[in-house]
Amino acid sequence: MKSVVIGVESTAHTFSASVVSSDGKILSNPKSVYKAPPGGGIHPFEASQNHLAAAPSVISEALRSSGEDLSDLSAVAYAMGPGLGPCLRVGAVAARTLAASIGVPLVPVNHAVGHIELGCLLTGAKDPVVLLVSGGHTMIIAYSELRWRILGESLDLTLGQLLDQFGRHHGLASPCGRAIEESASRSNHYLRLPYSVKGNDVSFSGLLTASKSLLDRGASFEDVAYSLQETSFSMVAEVTERALAFTGKKEVMIVGGVAANKRLTQMMSAMAERHEAKVLAVPLEYSGDCGAQIAWTGVLAHRSGIEVPVAESTVRQSWRLDVVDIPWRG
Amino acid sequence: MWLTSPGAAEGVPGRLLYRGAEADVVLGDWQGLQAVFKVRKPLTYRLASLDQEIRRQRTVHEAEMIRHAKRAGVATPFLYHLDLPASTMVMEYIGGEMLRDLAGCMAEKDAEGPFFKFGEGVARLHASGMMHGDLTTANVVSREGTLVFLDFGLAHRTSRLEDHAVDLRLIKETIVGAHPGISRTALDAFFRGYEARAGAPKFRRVRSQLRNIERRGRYARVA
Numbered sequence: 001m002k003s004v005v006i007g008v009e010s011t012a013h014t015f016s017a018s019v020v021s022s023d024g025k026i027l028s029n030p031k032s033v034y035k036a037p038p039g040g041g042i043h044p045f046e047a048s049q050n051h052l053a054a055a056p057s058v059i060s061e062a063l064r065s066s067g068e069d070l071s072d073l074s075a076v077a078y079a080m081g082p083g084l085g086p087c088l089r090v091g092a093v094a095a096r097t098l099a100a101s102i103g104v105p106l107v108p109v110n111h112a113v114g115h116i117e118l119g120c121l122l123t124g125a126k127d128p129v130v131l132l133v134s135g136g137h138t139m140i141i142a143y144s145e146l147r148w149r150i151l152g153e154s155l156d157l158t159l160g161q162l163l164d165q166f167g168r169h170h171g172l173a174s175p176c177g178r179a180i181e182e183s184a185s186r187s188n189h190y191l192r193l194p195y196s197v198k199g200n201d202v203s204f205s206g207l208l209t210a211s212k213s214l215l216d217r218g219a220s221f222e223d224v225a226y227s228l229q230e231t232s233f234s235m236v237a238e239v240t241e242r243a244l245a246f247t248g249k250k251e252v253m254i255v256g257g258v259a260a261n262k263r264l265t266q267m268m269s270a271m272a273e274r275h276e277a278k279v280l281a282v283p284l285e286y287s288g289d290c291g292a293q294i295a296w297t298g299v300l301a302h303r304s305g306i307e308v309p310v311a312e313s314t315v316r317q318s319w320r321l322d323v324v325d326i327p328w329r330g
Numbered sequence: 331m332w333l334t335s336p337g338a339a340e341g342v343p344g345r346l347l348y349r350g351a352e353a354d355v356v357l358g359d360w361q362g363l364q365a366v367f368k369v370r371k372p373l374t375y376r377l378a379s380l381d382q383e384i385r386r387q388r389t390v391h392e393a394e395m396i397r398h399a400k401r402a403g404v405a406t407p408f409l410y411h412l413d414l415p416a417s418t419m420v421m422e423y424i425g426g427e428m429l430r431d432l433a434g435c436m437a438e439k440d441a442e443g444p445f446f447k448f449g450e451g452v453a454r455l456h457a458s459g460m461m462h463g464d465l466t467t468a469n470v471v472s473r474e475g476t477l478v479f480l481d482f483g484l485a486h487r488t489s490r491l492e493d494h495a496v497d498l499r500l501i502k503e504t505i506v507g508a509h510p511g512i513s514r515t516a517l518d519a520f521f522r523g524y525e526a527r528a529g530a531p532k533f534r535r536v537r538s539q540l541r542n543i544e545r546r547g548r549y550a551r552v553a
Contacts, residue, residue, distance in 0.1 A: 082549040137548060149507040155546060190377055195384065199464050199484065199500035234376045242351035246468055246508070270375035275349065318549040
């Protein structure tokens with residue numbers, strides 16, 4: 001019998017709820033996104049206030065536009081972590097309340113696993129090397145023996161943080177990815193920047209410092225944006241290529257907010273071609289944070305019997321994806 | 331992943347053994363010797379000027395580092411010839427099996443021997459004042475019971491604790507990430523091998539630095 005699950009996402013700037021059916025149809029996915037002030041990043045408390053105000057209407061809208069009724073829900077899934085504490089708690093409270101009041105199980109979901117599983121649903125990826133690039137993550141991941149395993153990652157900043165902090169230094173508001181991509185597309189003047197690959201891992205902190213100081217010394221924003229993209233994306237492509245060559249897999253899936261960047265996808269395609277691998281990019285609407293990633297992973301987890309009593313349904317600000325069991329991929 | 335199309339690497343006649351992330355490894359003939367040609371071909375996704383500099387740098391480094399590792403008593407391929415403009419190295423061919431492939435089909439208890447030796451070899455490299463920079467199980471080949479270390483393209487001369495710990499971090503990441511079935515024994519044997527060669531004080535310091543690096547990771551909880 002078909003069942004539907006509602007998923008609540010609230011790990012960072014986005015509050016979103018989504019209804020997904022057990023056969024993988026996304027029936028709704030409305031969101032409310034907190035906007036940071038220019039030059040600033042996400043203020044966790046301010047973002048949580050946005051989520052608090054938005055929660056009732058976003059959840060109602062998710063149900064209404066899905067055409068399903070409260071009584072049709074078989075479970076409520078929520079992003080237990082990782083993320084910003086104040087933001088996570090808003091989603092957790094909403095999900096607990098909903099689950100307790102209609103008497104269905106509460107299903108905890110790891111946000112990063114959510115990105116990956118939704119990506120696999122939408123792109124049809126079977127056994128991919130995953131590049132997860134967002135404000136919260138920069139990781140190269142592949143599935144093996146019950147878990148998504150981390151094959152490489154950033155040792156300091158994430159790619160999203162690198163772009164945001166660079167953009168904010170120039171007075172832009174987070175998220176800055178799109179503005180940086182546009183500016184970069186107007187330049188082809190490469191300025192030398194530090195390229196830091198350490199084995200399977202990358203490090204962005206020196207690159208950020210050098211890029212900011214180029215701006216401070218009067219280099220044009222377009223040129224530095226272009227050079228920053230070229231350098232950081234090359235580093236990410238190189239470590240992804242290493243994971244691809246090492247595992248011999250034939251699919252590369254890009255997920256997370258930075259997956260929206262066309263230059264990154266283009267570089268990844270050129271890289272994958274050398275290994276006769278396919279690049280699978282998640283559609284824009286679903287590559288960033290959204291309720292659907294939580295709802296769909298909730299469907300899979302619920303099917304495997306994963307749930308949490310309301311009394312134990314805490315949030316976990318730090319929750320690496322490689323400690324999460326994935327019983328539905330066996 | 332071992333491709334066999336003949337002549338697949340331009341300019342070097344021979345059999346493509348392996349297409350790695352940054353180089354094609356071709357088995358060919360050099361002055362009548364069976365030899366491996368490691369060709370760092372241009373990566374088209376990278377900006378040409380950036381790409382050229384990275385390839386040249388890594389080729390020079392690799393030749394120097396192989397010589398250094400040999401002096402430290404670690405088995406590596408012999409270097410026959412270096413062609414810098416083509417970013418190509420010609421080296422001794424090492425027949426044998428990659429530790430990665432051995433690890434992929436061994437019982438957990440059999441991980442003890444090879445991973446202990448792996449740890450000893452890495453400690454030797456570190457004691458000589460260098461880091462390997464790319465210590466995955468695909469870069470170590472077992473030949474008649476001896477572990478031969480390959481791919482010094484990311485190696486550096488360094489005695490910094492942080493750099494040595496970065497080497498260990500990659501090994502740990504690879505063992506835990508790519509060989510979860512044998513990871514407990516393999517990792518334990520590796521660390522004991524390292525300690526046996528490096529001595530307890532150095533091992534303690536590098537291991538505690540490894541923990542520091544892991545703590546810097548995203549969402550990390552380090553025991």
